Amino acid sequence: MKIETKTLYEQDFYRWIETTVNLLQEGRWTEIERENLIEELISMGKSERNALKSNLRVLLMHLLKYQYEPERRSNSWLYTIFEHRKRIQDSLQDSPSLKRYLEEVFEECYKNARKEASLETGLTKDKFPLNSPFSIDEVLDEDFLPV
Template sequence: MTQYNVDFAQWAYEQAALCRQRNWVAFDAEHVADELENMGVRERRELISRLSVLLAYLLKWQYQPQWRGKSWRLAIHIQRLDIENLLNHNPSLRGRVVDCLLDSYYRAVLQAALETGLNEAVFPIECPFTLEQILEEYWPVDGE
C-alpha cells in the first residue's frame, strides 16, 4: 500500500480501487476526505484565476484602446468560455461568483498595471463592470 505523502498519484489510484471494492479497512478515509475538500477549493481558485485574467483584459481593453487587437479579443472570449464551462460543471460556484469577483479584481488591477505600464491608481478601486458585463458579450469603451 502506497503512502499518501510518498506517491500521491499511486495512492489515489489505490484509494479509488479500494473504494470500488468497498474495502473500508484499508481505505484512507481521512486523506480522501481532505482531498475531496481540496478539490472544491481548487475549483474556486480556478474561477478566481480566470476572472482575474478576464478582468485584466477588460481593463486593458478599456484603458489602452490603441492596443486592442485580435489577441486581446481572443483572450477575453476564451476566458469567458472557460468560466462558463467551469460554472456549468460546478453549478454551486454560480452562487459564489460575486465573492470570487471581489477576490479577483485586485489581482486584475495588478496584472493590468504591470502589462500596460499604467499606475494602479489609474484603475477604479472597485470593479467597474457588472457581473453580466463580465460574463457576457460586453466590450468596454474608452473612458467608460
C-alpha cells in the same frame, strides 16, 4: 487483507488514487485511508476555487486593458478574454455552486486585476476605477466587450 494505502500515498500518489478508486468501487470502505482521501477532496475544492479566481482576475485585467488602451487592442487580447470567460463558464457549468463563490470574490479579483492592469500597461492605478465598471453578468457575457 488491508492494503497499506497510506504508505502507497506517500510513495506513489497516482497508484494511491487508482487503489482508492478501486476500493470505493468495490465498497471496501474499511480499507480506505480516510485521512488522505479527505485531505485530497479538500484540496480539490480549493483548486477549483483558485482556478476560478485566477481566470476571473485575468479576464477582468484584459477587459480593463481593452477598455483603457483601445489603441493597443489585439486579437491576442480578444482570445484571452474569450478563453478565460470560457474557462469560468465551464467551471460554473460543472459546479453551479461556484457562482456564489464568484460573487463573493468578484471585488477582490477586480482589485487585483486593477493592479495587474496598471503593471502591465504602465498606466497608473488611479486611471482605472476603484470599483469594477463591469457587472458580473457583463463579465460572463460572451458578447460583451467594453467600449
